[in-house]
Amino acid sequence: MSKENRLSFGKNPLAQILVFVVVLVLLQVLAMNGIISAAFVYAVGNTLIYAIIAIGFCLLLGYSGLASLGTAGFIGIGAYIGFYIIQEFGMPFILALIITVAVALVIGSLVGFISLRIEGIYLAILTLGLAEIIRNLLMVIKATIKIDINNVKLFGITISDRGGYFLILAVFAVLMLVTSHLINSPTGRAMVAMKNSTSAAQAMGISLMKYRLMAFVIATIYAAIGGLLYMMYVRTMTTSSSLLLTLTTSLNILGAVIIGGAKSLWGTTLGAFIIYGIQSMFLSKIPFFVKHPAFITMITGVLIIIVVMFFPGGIAQIFSNIGMKLKAKKLAAAAPAGGKEEA
Amino acid sequence: MFAVFLSTMCGTLLSICITAIAAFAVTLIFRTSTTTNFAQGSIAALGCYVTAHLFNKSGVPVWIGVIPGVLVGIAVGLFVDIVIFRNGKNVTPVGKQIITMGLVSIIFGGLPLIFGNAESTPFEPFYNTVKKGVKPNFIIEAFGGRIVITKHAIICVIITVVVLGVLFFLLKHSKWGLGVRCTASNEFTAELMGINTHVITAVSWGIAGGLGVLAAVMYAGGGTMISPSFMTTVQVNAFLAGILGGFSTFHGPVVGAILIPVGASFVGFLANFPGMAGISRWNMVVVYVAMMIVILIKPQGLLGRKILKKV
Numbered sequence A: 001m002s003k004e005n006r007l008s009f010g011k012n013p014l015a016q017i018l019v020f021v022v023v024l025v026l027l028q029v030l031a032m033n034g035i036i037s038a039a040f041v042y043a044v045g046n047t048l049i050y051a052i053i054a055i056g057f058c059l060l061l062g063y064s065g066l067a068s069l070g071t072a073g074f075i076g077i078g079a080y081i082g083f084y085i086i087q088e089f090g091m092p093f094i095l096a097l098i099i100t101v102a103v104a105l106v107i108g109s110l111v112g113f114i115s116l117r118i119e120g121i122y123l124a125i126l127t128l129g130l131a132e133i134i135r136n137l138l139m140v141i142k143a144t145i146k147i148d149i150n151n152v153k154l155f156g157i158t159i160s161d162r163g164g165y166f167l168i169l170a171v172f173a174v175l176m177l178v179t180s181h182l183i184n185s186p187t188g189r190a191m192v193a194m195k196n197s198t199s200a201a202q203a204m205g206i207s208l209m210k211y212r213l214m215a216f217v218i219a220t221i222y223a224a225i226g227g228l229l230y231m232m233y234v235r236t237m238t239t240s241s242s243l244l245l246t247l248t249t250s251l252n253i254l255g256a257v258i259i260g261g262a263k264s265l266w267g268t269t270l271g272a273f274i275i276y277g278i279q280s281m282f283l284s285k286i287p288f289f290v291k292h293p294a295f296i297t298m299i300t301g302v303l304i305i306i307v308v309m310f311f312p313g314g315i316a317q318i319f320s321n322i323g324m325k326l327k328a329k330k331l332a333a334a335a336p337a338g339g340k341e342e343a
Numbered sequence B: 001m002f003a004v005f006l007s008t009m010c011g012t013l014l015s016i017c018i019t020a021i022a023a024f025a026v027t028l029i030f031r032t033s034t035t036t037n038f039a040q041g042s043i044a045a046l047g048c049y050v051t052a053h054l055f056n057k058s059g060v061p062v063w064i065g066v067i068p069g070v071l072v073g074i075a076v077g078l079f080v081d082i083v084i085f086r087n088g089k090n091v092t093p094v095g096k097q098i099i100t101m102g103l104v105s106i107i108f109g110g111l112p113l114i115f116g117n118a119e120s121t122p123f124e125p126f127y128n129t130v131k132k133g134v135k136p137n138f139i140i141e142a143f144g145g146r147i148v149i150t151k152h153a154i155i156c157v158i159i160t161v162v163v164l165g166v167l168f169f170l171l172k173h174s175k176w177g178l179g180v181r182c183t184a185s186n187e188f189t190a191e192l193m194g195i196n197t198h199v200i201t202a203v204s205w206g207i208a209g210g211l212g213v214l215a216a217v218m219y220a221g222g223g224t225m226i227s228p229s230f231m232t233t234v235q236v237n238a239f240l241a242g243i244l245g246g247f248s249t250f251h252g253p254v255v256g257a258i259l260i261p262v263g264a265s266f267v268g269f270l271a272n273f274p275g276m277a278g279i280s281r282w283n284m285v286v287v288y289v290a291m292m293i294v295i296l297i298k299p300q301g302l303l304g305r306k307i308l309k310k311v
Helices: A003-007 A013-032 A038-063 A071-088 A093-117 A120-141 A161-183 A186-196 A198-203 A208-233 A247-260 A265-285 A287-291 A293-310 A314-334 A337-342 B002-011 B013-033 B040-057 B062-087 B093-115 B124-133 B151-173 B175-185 B187-192 B197-221 B232-245 B251-270 B277-297
Strands: A144-146 A236-238 B137-142 B145-150
Touching: A013 A038, A013 A161, A038 A071, A038 A161, A038 A186, A038 A208, A038 A247, A038 A265, A071 A093, A071 A120, A071 A144, A071 A208, A071 A247, A093 A120, A093 A208, A120 A247, A120 B232, A120 B277, A161 A186, A161 A208, A161 A265, A186 A198, A186 A208, A198 A208, A247 A265, A247 A293, A247 A314, A247 B093, A247 B232, A265 A293, A265 A314, A293 B062, A293 B093, B002 B013, B002 B145, B002 B251, B013 B040, B013 B151, B013 B175, B013 B197, B013 B232, B013 B251, B040 B062, B040 B093, B040 B197, B040 B232, B062 B093, B062 B197, B137 B151, B145 B151, B151 B175, B151 B197, B175 B187, B175 B197, B187 B197, B232 B251, B232 B277, B251 B277
Parallel strands: none
Antiparallel strands: A144 A236, B137 B145
């Protein structure tokens, strides 16, 4: 990678994140002035939570090649910790965040150790079992959790939906930056090596245990933080009846990563917006879809199947294909007829 | 106490049957297509809705109505393999999983559109008519207590034993079974050996779809409320049964499917002892944790063969 390349916008994660954050802040500003509806921006915030979870999962699936279906359980852990720390004990958000990360660390390492013994689809089903354990456990502990809006505080200030939106955006930006640096670091390369061949990676001196543990810990922490943010933002959850902590959510996150492109963080974000955002942000406005909400679910399903059938690299691949074509055109235009013969 | 125990175990007969059939279907697809079919439960629900609709609207008896239901399940299974998997561009196993997940979304969305009100208890009238004439239960007085077995459970056990028996016989002794076992061990080599793997996988998907519907109708027939996601728990248990028993054999998952419901109700039974009253709320947690420990000790499953990895 040349120096110029690294400085250009297309390769600089910080610039990309900054643009993304500015756009989303603008959305909220527009909503404050009544130009676009507050419900739309609220839906954007909600979708961003899933994008955070999906980014963590992207690292796990796309870079480390480990499939997990336990995401929903980890979300539940974050949500319940948030509920107990903030609502029941009246402690500040920061403490909830620290405890969430600590617990996720422990559980992530546990799953990481399991992944050393069991691989592939077996691991996916085992993590599904783990998520079911967590869901049943949480259901027995308390079936419905609800945080009072006055208790949602950051640095002593009560935050509303709007504040929650900015909080989610800030967390997203930080985690996105961390993740994009991580995947371009030796750690990221070690993970890709491990994905391509465990034996070859080990022969190169890469410790399977270290990186698998790391991948699972990161994915678990992101999912738990997502759950915590969900609790701060939506403030209520009924474990026994909602689908949030079931297999559906784990599959949707997996779907978001695959649709977006398993090796692209922005693609994954886009995938999360397709699976969770289209429905809540746009289609819920059109009267036809309000009358038949089931159609939206069907459309998402068809979309998922089409993307997987014809674009194995996800939406990120479609964009990079377009980019390659443009580049090829530019080259063809720049070089006169002689250049073509060479090619 | 022993009578209570037997009665509890008889109560699990139905869920053993359902989980066993679902587990066999999941295994069949896992072995021939190397993917886990997340739509197993949804396809089953779709077929069950068809049967329920015929029963409630046209008065078709369940034992006839189940045939079109199963046919729908077979058709959807064939559609997934022949139309979707076959036409995709180099679809990976994870890609196949995602496709089945997309199918779940389509069926979840489609069911309320086709059948209107999604949640209902379709076979309740069936049970009421049964109750009018005949008693729904067998009651045996033995071991100083009453053992209650529902007639529904007994019918389901007979159906399950016959269906799975025939399938295991076919697996062992028919040409199709030989093809399935070859495809399961190595699809590419099987193709080189002249086995039409396309037909094998398509038939397996069809059978799995049909079996799912059969299980769903049996489950709903027990008086369960049906919804698009009512088979999800069964499906999850079927997957877990698969890794508990070991996916590398066909009988392993069925054994796993027997152990999970039995384990759950055994934990529930422990609540009868003094000081253990609260445990029945935790039964699924206890069973899953126990299962996980077993799998950690024996990653290939209880009856699985150890697979050696070549570098």
